[in-house]
Amino acid sequence: DITDGDYSTLKYMLIAWVGENVKPLHRARSAHHRVAIYQYASSVIPMHGELQVMTPSELSEENLRKKLIGTKILAEGDEEKAIAHMSHNRSHGGGASHDNAIVWQDPEGVKSAILSLRSDTDMVDFVVFGYTDDGKYTVILEKGKGGVSACRKHFKDDAVVFVVMSAVVPDGAYSVQKNILIAWVGPNVPPLARSRSSQNRVQLYQYATELIQLHGEIQALSAAEISDDLVTQKLSGSKYDKAGGENEEAAAHRTRSKKGQHFNFNIHNPDEFNDLLNQFRARKINWITLGYEGEDQSVRVLNKGEGGYSEVTSALKDDNLVYFLLGASPEDEGNYTQIKNILVTWVGPSVDPLHKGLSSQHRVALYQLIKKTVQLHGELQALNSNEISEQLIFEKLTLSKERNEDDLVACRLKDEQKAADKEKRERSQTSNAKYMFVSTAEVACPFQGDEEKTAKEAIGDVADETTQTNYIVFGYADNKTDLRVTEKGSGDVSAFNKYFTEDKIAYVLYGITFQDGDYSVIKRVLVTWVGQKVKPLHKARSSQHRAALYKYVNSLAVLTGEFHALSGQVSDVSDDLIRKKLEGTKILDESAKSDKGKGGLTVGGGSGRGFKKGESFQFKWEDESLVDKSIASLSKGEVTWVQFGNTKASNFLTVVASGKGDIEAISAQLKDADISYFLLAKDCPDQSVSGKEAGNYNVIRNVFINWVGPDVKPMVKARSSQHRVAVYSSLKQKIQLHGEIQLSAHDELTLDVVFDKLGVTGWRVS
Structure with missing residues (x-):
């Protein structure tokens, strides 16, 4: 209950506690979950604010009331505290990185401008803040009177601006003056500047509340949606007294949004x-x-x-x-x-x-x-x-499935098994065995019930180079949902390709021997087969099962890579092709050296993937200067993705498109009958940062994406594997690449997949 004049108002707020020792990934994920919880709660009850707490001292009745009422008007002597708080933020970054902390070019001028919003004599109802041309300082771009229409000219596509604005809003039989912060980040702002703006917005909000009372905040997605009506709507709220609240019949036809705002x-x-x-x-x-x-x-x-x-x-x-x-x-x-x-x-x-x-x-x-x-x-x-x-x-x-009682019992027994599994792995690592185990403590098992034990033992046999077992076939139980071990044995591809039928999905852990000079080494690959007549729902689910299975197998027996049978032809899965897949980079490096100065890369032929023996694939850029220019734009943050594709001359590639956006923008470019290659510069949480600073830092990582549409002809689809390796190798010489994704279905491109491939382990998008 908050006392407001002669009556009390019941207000609701969300409190988010993030402990000091919380892991960086969980800390980063909490921001997304906090927003989702707040939005959901706002649809049920009128929310009036939120408080993020990192130390016990921050959580007090006084702080809760301050947050719900709005920070008190500065009493005598408080302005000096505000200046000290501002200096602390400038030197310590307010919890953000030093580079991202607000540095005022004119601190006294900023303070005076914000205070003028509460003055009855100054003709000011807005102050616009932005950055100097070199980005080092935050400055006042304009202050004046006229509301949103007067400062709209600052909302440019390549600009970041913050507006502290005062507006008169109706409150029952009278009107009151309230203040709001508007944050504008244009659609063409580079990713690093966009990341910095998020931290600066929080710092500015905190500083402004030391000087005046702020009643709300708007983060605009488009200039068109910013209006005086929106500001008034955001600042307007409904009062609820303790005696009863609003009429039930009226309330039945109202739905609530954030901070008490109502829509009919x-x-x-x-x-x-x-x-x-x-x-x-x-x-x-x-x-x-x-x-x-x-x-x-x-x-x-x-x-x-x-x-x-x-x-x-x-x-x-x-x-x-x-x-x-x-x-x-x-x-x-x-x-x-x-x-x-x-x-x-x-x-x-x-x-x-x-x-x-x-x-x-x-x-x-x-x-x-x-x-x-x-x-x-x-x-x-x-x-x-x-x-x-x-x-x-x-x-x-069809997303949710029920689990049977045996599965639930198995889950309860997992914790008891972890200690024994860990001890077994430690013994294996310290022995003279020629295979390697890694921790599975944070890797989910995709198998249910007793099948988990069967799968783990079978994978251990393949990992143990002293046994004859070098492959395991995984399929589905009768319910077509639960994974199971279908067969294990020894031999080459011909020993297990009987499971590659047009109406089946199969996954194979396969160990293949490579001769390297005077010794040999076994490399393990996960082969995925999806038959052409597999039903769409099962095909869609297979991409999720493949990702989960790869993680789990890799935690028990180190994998060198994956092999996807895209064409649906059994002949396109062979030992030769798998070898080429696993040693493709080495082949390309040697080919690139021999072709140095020719402007292209040649991939040696061999009997497979539709190439005649001795035939080679000559790859060239149609205009390499255009490729270099596009990659330079990607590196500078001017664009976040670049698409490459074939010209009419099938062996020549060129830049097809580029732009700003995330995986949604790339998904829009995926055509069923096309083969395309993409570079995506992805803003990722920096997992190297821990402690209080965790979650405040992002890094840009580049991922290479190869799309082979489902309607591409089988022969062309078969050749695409060698083309992909050549393109990847060429681009890797121009820009640092952190991962590679191969796509053959639209639903395979998700943020989870991108983060997994970029090494942001454990991250999940809600």
Whole structure:
């Protein structure tokens, strides 16, 4: 309860505690989870603030009340404390790196400008901050009167600006003056500057609250959404007294957003909508679309139908906001199918900011309303065409699986097994054995029940070079979900390729011997086979199982690489091709030396992948200066990805596209009939930093991505492996590469996969 004049207000806040000894990865992940929890809580109750705590002394009743009321107006003598706090931030970075701490060019001028916002005599209602041209100092770009429209000119695509603004907002029968911080980071700002801006925003907010009371914050995604109305809306809140709160009937038609702000939620014709829900439940219709009409903020029924997803797609336009309830029939794991219901929210990329803001609030209210009549099995939000398809809807509806009692018992026994496993591994490492084990303490086991023990023993046999076993075939149990050991034995590819059938998925741990001078060495590879007639849901799930299996096997027997059978042809999995895969870099280095000065790379032929014996692949850039220029832009942060592809002359590659963005931007470039190569500069948490500084540092890592579309012809698909190695080797001479990803399905490109390949182990995106 917060006393506010003659009455009390019940306010809610989120407290996030991050202990001093929390590991860097968990610390970094906590920021994402904190935001997600806050957003979810805001959809249920009116949230008024949050507090991040790192030491016990920071958590007190006084600090909670200060945060909920807004920092007190400075009493006499407090201004000197604020200056000392500012100096501390300047010298210590406020918890950020020294390079990223705010350094004021004119500290006294900054203090005076912020204080002028609370003055009755100064004609100032905004102060705009930015950076000097060299980026060393933070300065005042402008101060004046006129609200958002007066400072909009500073919101440029390549600029970072912060605005401390004062606005008069209605509060019952009177008006009050409130202050807000607006943070603008343009879409063309380089990644490093973007990372710095996040820390500087927090530092500026903390400093400003020492001088004036701040009531909110806006982080703008587009200049169009910043308006005086948005500022007023953000600063407006509803009062709740202890006696009762707002009228229940009114509250039933309202949905809450952050910090007490409210949006009205109304169904235009509730009787019609309820009737359609009953028809949907009775399976008389299979979909209902809802949306808005003009500026009206009431949700109304747009259409209905008896068909499937294809009937709805015509409404999913760039300038439309559509909610649709759909009955879908994803294939179940048993011998039957059932209809499951999902609510999908489509927010087109050209939807106006007002409705875009409403969508997140109305979506929650609509979901709760529909649940009263119809059982819902899931929800999906899509902001562009790459995020929605019938396949994605099916995957969303079949994501969760129940585990049987044996699995639960096995989980409870895992902790007891860990100590024994660790002791066994330590004995193996200190012995004279010629194989190596590494810790599995943080690696999840993809096998269930007794199958875990069987798999671990089989992998140990392959890792032990004193045994004859050099391969294990992994497949699926009858439920097509649980992994199991299908066979283990000794021999070459012909010993296990009988499992490579067109309707099956198989994973093989295979140890192959390499002669290197006067001695031999065994290298282990995980071979993945996905038959051409495997059903889409199982094919999609295989990429997740492959990643989990690779991690687990690699924790018990060191793997040298992976081999994917992309063409679906058994002849494309051979010892020769696997050898080339595992020693491709060495071959290329030798070829590059022999071709030095010729402007290209040659890969030796051999009998495989569609090449005749003695045939070689000559690879050249069509315009190498353009390639160098694009890579230079990537290194400077001017772009975050570059795409390479073939020209009409099939052996020549060129720069196809480049731009700013993350994996979503690359996903938009993936065409089913194309082969493409990408460089992605990914902003990653720096795991080398620990202690209090952990989570405040990011590093840029470059990953090479090879896309081979599912509609590429088998012969071309077979050749792509040698092409990929040649392109990778060429690019590696121009820029440091930290990892490589091979893709053959759209759902294989995820942040988890990128982080895994870049060595950011343990990181997960929620």
